[in-house]
Amino acid sequence: xxxxxxxxxxxxLVLRRSPADLMALFVVPVNTTVFLAIMQHADRxxxxxxxxxxxxLMALWAISLVTCGELIDAExxxxxxxxLVAVPxxxxxxxxxxIVVVVTASLFAFVESYFVALVFFDVSISVPHLGVFVVSMLxxxxxMACWAGVMASVFVLARSARIFQNALGFxxxxxGGVIVPVSYLPDxxxxxxxxxxxxxxxxxxxxxxxxAPVQDFGFRLxxxxxxxxxxxxxxxxxxxxxxxxxxxLGTLTYA
Amino acid sequence: xxxxxxxxxxxxxxxxxxxxxYTVRTWTFAWLGRIIAQVVFFTLIGTLxxxxxxxxxxxxxxxxMAIVGEVLFACASSTxxxxxxxxxxxxxxxxxxxxxFAGRSIxxxxxxxxxxxxCLLCVGPLFGVTWSVPSALLLVVVLFVTAATTxxxxxxxxxxxxxxxDLRNIVANVIGALITAFCGAVVPVSFWPSWIxxxxxxxxxxxxxxxxxxxxxxxxDVLPHLGYAVLTAAIWLVVAGWLLRRLAERGRRDGTIExxx
Numbered sequence: 001x002x003x004x005x006x007x008x009x010x011x012x013l014v015l016r017r018s019p020a021d022l023m024a025l026f027v028v029p030v031n032t033t034v035f036l037a038i039m040q041h042a043d044r045x046x047x048x049x050x051x052x053x054x055x056x057l058m059a060l061w062a063i064s065l066v067t068c069g070e071l072i073d074a075e076x077x078x079x080x081x082x083x084l085v086a087v088p089x090x091x092x093x094x095x096x097x098x099i100v101v102v103v104t105a106s107l108f109a110f111v112e113s114y115f116v117a118l119v120f121f122d123v124s125i126s127v128p129h130l131g132v133f134v135v136s137m138l139x140x141x142x143x144m145a146c147w148a149g150v151m152a153s154v155f156v157l158a159r160s161a162r163i164f165q166n167a168l169g170f171x172x173x174x175x176g177g178v179i180v181p182v183s184y185l186p187d188x189x190x191x192x193x194x195x196x197x198x199x200x201x202x203x204x205x206x207x208x209x210x211x212a213p214v215q216d217f218g219f220r221l222x223x224x225x226x227x228x229x230x231x232x233x234x235x236x237x238x239x240x241x242x243x244x245x246x247x248x249l250g251t252l253t254y255a
Numbered sequence: 256x257x258x259x260x261x262x263x264x265x266x267x268x269x270x271x272x273x274x275x276x277y278t279v280r281t282w283t284f285a286w287l288g289r290i291i292a293q294v295v296f297f298t299l300i301g302t303l304x305x306x307x308x309x310x311x312x313x314x315x316x317x318x319x320m321a322i323v324g325e326v327l328f329a330c331a332s333s334t335x336x337x338x339x340x341x342x343x344x345x346x347x348x349x350x351x352x353x354x355x356f357a358g359r360s361i362x363x364x365x366x367x368x369x370x371x372x373x374c375l376l377c378v379g380p381l382f383g384v385t386w387s388v389p390s391a392l393l394l395v396v397v398l399f400v401t402a403a404t405t406x407x408x409x410x411x412x413x414x415x416x417x418x419x420x421d422l423r424n425i426v427a428n429v430i431g432a433l434i435t436a437f438c439g440a441v442v443p444v445s446f447w448p449s450w451i452x453x454x455x456x457x458x459x460x461x462x463x464x465x466x467x468x469x470x471x472x473x474x475x476d477v478l479p480h481l482g483y484a485v486l487t488a489a490i491w492l493v494v495a496g497w498l499l500r501r502l503a504e505r506g507r508r509d510g511t512i513e514x515x516x
Contacts, residue, residue, distance in 0.1 A: 030432035167285035
């Protein structure tokens, strides 16, 4: 627990010095403007909730992909990975603490998009199912943190992590149904969308904004949490496998 | 003549960088795949709206915005040059800084031309955006002019971030998102207050996008739009040259050429 808290504290200090790590937060107001403009121009105020949630989900994913994805690699570039591996403290809780801070900070994107809608478009988003919304948001943050651990490990092995970071944004925004529900996608994509946690998150969050009763909330939340668990397990396994590999190959540092 | 020689040397640097970043496979499956997903993402909003017309409008807008997103990588690639430590030598040499930096990020022009062409010519027909053979051929020319002129604009933020290199990605992303919002890619420019319409007319891509929409609607009257794109691009190129000269003069004066960040 202490290592986890140290990881949190360290990441807070890093974020204070490098605002570019939360770059997606700078784009959220403009993305909200883009989506709300499309809905207003089409005279579809009923889709305002889609337009406000999407920039938040996109920012959450983008920040996790870029910032969390580079956590281990940045230590490697800085020449500090050797020392981190050599110390008695375990790497996993340290990394988890850092990821938790980044994911929590990126949740601010939802606040941004809410206020952009309110101030610039006079659109007030109400949340008829507040409990569902809060629980779904927490579960989404948890799932994102778990899958960010997978990215952090995988990117260590990639020749150019930046290529994958650029590549993994929009395909997941489509498969995750961040603005257009996955029910609009062809049926043959369903096996893929079912294992993308964002698709469950975005559907649950949108349903929480809809006055109609939320169907199968328990089951859908359970699937989201199971996907989070799968990401966490895979992340922990990959981290130990990657560290074992770079240790045995002598590539803990680039030198 | 000297300007062109320096520019050519810059382009060699640019393509060497590009080859070091991408293989044919990673460009095709990672980058092109990502751009296609981006265009499909926006096009599907038209599906959500239940309007095939909106679907086509958004597809064309998103495909042209793929050019903007990519040529704005000039912000990042300009800073790579400074990070490489070559700026003192460049400033000391008699060559033009504009020629160096205009060549240095040119790789994004052919790459964005290829991705936007694939999106419009291959993905477009799947969503009802169809082309005749003459319009398809002219489309490639229009996209090239759009990419080249938008690149001239991108050199301005590229030159500006040389003084604040940590902001390179933030600046590029925010400018790209603003252009997507206001220059007619997702909603007509007339949707916004008139002063925004005036402002976006200063951007080459606004005119390039109009030319592409003209072709997509079956017309061929693209020359006036391309003319405006070239004219505005020339102005932005002058601004970029001025910013780079200012960077060099300031660097000489206060000794920040080497460590300007």
